[in-house]
Amino acid sequence: xxxxxxxxxxxxxxxxxxxxxxxxxxxxxxxxxxxxxxxxxxxxxxxxxxxxxxxxxxxxxxxxxxxxxxxxxxxxxxxxxxxxxxxxxxxxxxxxxxxxxxxxxxxxxxxxxxxxxxxxxxxxxxxxxxxxxxxxxxxxxxxxxxxxxxxxxxxxxxxxxxxxxxxxxxxxxxxxxxxxxxxxxxxxxxxxxxxxxxxxxxxxxxxxxxxxxxxxxxxxxxxxxxxxxxxxxxxxxxxxxxxxxxxxxxxxxxxxxxxxxxxxxxxxxxxx
Ligand code: 8IG
Numbered sequence: 097x098x099x100x101x102x103x104x105x106x107x108x109x110x111x112x113x114x115x116x117x118x119x120x121x122x123x124x125x126x127x128x129x130x131x132x133x134x135x136x137x138x139x140x141x142x143x144x145x146x147x148x149x150x151x152x153x154x155x156x157x158x159x160x161x162x163x164x165x166x167x168x169x170x171x172x173x174x175x176x177x178x179x180x181x182x183x184x185x186x187x188x189x190x191x192x193x194x195x196x197x198x199x200x201x202x203x204x205x206x207x208x209x210x211x212x213x214x215x216x217x218x219x220x221x222x223x224x225x226x227x228x229x230x231x232x233x234x235x236x237x238x239x240x241x242x243x244x245x246x247x248x249x250x251x252x253x254x255x256x257x258x259x260x261x262x263x264x265x266x267x268x269x270x271x272x273x274x275x276x277x278x279x280x281x282x283x284x285x286x287x288x289x290x291x292x293x294x295x296x297x298x299x300x301x302x303x304x305x306x307x308x309x310x311x312x313x314x315x316x317x318x319x320x321x322x323x324x325x326x327x328x329x330x331x332x333x334x335x336x337x338x339x340x341x342x343x344x345x346x347x348x349x350x351x352x353x354x355x356x357x358x359x360x361x362x363x364x365x366x367x368x
Contacts, residue, residue: 112211131218139355143171197246203312208319215313222330222341225303226336232329233327234304235260235269236309238280240300282307284307294336305333309327
């Protein structure tokens with residue numbers, strides 16, 4: 097029998113078919129992956145037409161971190177050019193869980209196989225750039241991968257020049273010109289960085305650091321989807337303020353700020 101590890105794309109096709117069956121929607125148009133603390137942002141999307149645990153769908157493992165939901169929702173949104181079917185993933189699998197990258201990118205691949213042409217990836221992260229404030233959303237302009245691994249296997253030499261769609265970044269900045277853009281570093285974790293590592297990352301051009309988003313962006317882009325990445329700065333990175341990093345505080349900061357982002361996301365979705 098094929099499974100997620102022996103046939104990740106085949107499993108994504110099966111997962112997409114299951115989502116179509118559960119929702120009665122033959123295809124979805126856009127997907128959002130909500131990072132830790134981003135749950136309040138979904139309020140602006142209205143009431144979902146469907147909600148089900150990821151474990152109802154082939155290939156998704158049960159999530160292991162508190163606050164990382166593990167639910168899929170389907171929404172119908174009134175867009176500028178008709179109804180938009182949106183798939184929302186609450187909770188994700190991270191590389192630090194040790195299950196490899198296949199489960200990490202399964203949601204993104206499933207979304208593309210379900211018809212989504214745009215994937216919005218949100219996360220909570222540490223701010224390396226000293227200009228950033230806790231609670232500030234930042235558009236991901238580019239990334240640096242520090243994990244020495246890739247969701248792609250074989251001679252899949254994908255171009256990443258415009259990985260984080262300039263078109264969609266311009267759309268969202270038209271709605272909110274005050275939005276900053278930054279370079280996101282994917283750090284494996286689960287330990288946060290040392291202050292020395294943060295100084296190194298700042299030196300090589302990083303503004304944000306977190307433990308997600310990059311593999312999903314690459315996997316979705318490789319299958320032809322357009323990617324928007326938004327980080328919520330929920331703590332100053334190690335050594336920036338001298339404060340220690342606490343997972344609980346990080347989740348609280350996320351909750352407080354994500355509500356504001358929901359309105360913005362809803363506005364952008366309507367225009368896609
Ligand atoms: I929230 O400071 C959050 N996630 N690597 N470093 C890394 N990941 C994070 C951080 C951080 N804050």
